[in-house]
Amino acid sequence: MSVFPLGSKEIKLAMLGMVDGNGHPYSWSAIINGYDHDTMKNCPFVGIPIYLFREPEHSFGIPGVKVTHIHTQNRQEAEDVAKASLILNVLDRPEDAIGQVDAVVAATDIGSEHVER
Numbered sequence: 001m002s003v004f005p006l007g008s009k010e011i012k013l014a015m016l017g018m019v020d021g022n023g024h025p026y027s028w029s030a031i032i033n034g035y036d037h038d039t040m041k042n043c044p045f046v047g048i049p050i051y052l053f054r055e056p057e058h059s060f061g062i063p064g065v066k067v068t069h070i071h072t073q074n075r076q077e078a079e080d081v082a083k084a085s086l087i088l089n090v091l092d093r094p095e096d097a098i099g100q101v102d103a104v105v106a107a108t109d110i111g112s113e114h115v116e117r
Contacts, residue, residue, distance in 0.1 A: 008064075010064055010065070010066055011064055011065045011066070011102050011103065012066060012068040012069070012100070012101040012102050012103075013032065013065065013066065013067045013068065013069075013101055013102070013103055013104065013105055014067070014068070014069040014070065014071065014091070014094075014097035014100070014101040014103075014104045014105070015028065015029050015067050015069070015070045015071075015081070015087070015104075015105050015107050016070075016071050016072075016094045016097070016104050016105065016106055016107060017071070017072060017073070017094075017106055017107050018072040018073065018074075018077055018078075018081070018107060023043065023044070023045030023048050024107040025070060025072060025078075025081045025085070025107045026040075026043050026045060026048050026081050026084060026085060027045075027048050027052070028067075028105060028107060029067045029070070029081060029084075029085030029086075029087055030048075030052055030060065030084070030085045031060060031062075032060075032061065032062050032065055032066065032067050033060075033061065033066055033067050033085050033086040033087065034057070034060040034061050034085075034086055035052060035060065035084055035085050035086060036083065036084055036085075036086060037053070039080075039083050039084040040052060040053075040084045040085075042080075042084070043080075043084060044080075067085065067087050067105075068087065068088055068089055068100070068101060069087065069088075069089040069090075069091055069096075069097050069100055069101055070082050070087045070089070070090055070091065071090070071091040071092075071093065071094045071096070071097065075090065075092075078090045078091070
């Protein structure tokens with residue numbers, strides 16, 4: 001029996017939401033996918049590149065899991081996160097993730113908004 005719940009199928013995640021002062025989409029997507037070092041240098045959350053760059057490259061990535069889609073309220077922010085954290089698809093609406101991914105990450109620190117997101 002596989003240790004992965006979907007067997008050999010890759011688990012696809014959507015990263016949804018970003019709020020002022022909280023760069024979770026950058027950090028969590030980088031931890032899961034890996035990241036582009038040169039692009040991550042431009043992350044507007046200055047602490048994120050600092051702690052990411054301290055870790056060895058081989059410590060990033062979760063086998064069998066990828067953040068494949070992202071949505072934030074600001075399209076340009078989503079595109080920036082996507083480029084830095086190797087996400088292939090930027091969504092116009094969070095609902096566009098339906099049928100495209102296996103799970104979503106509500107990537108804000110405002111828990112009362114998670115269901116709405």
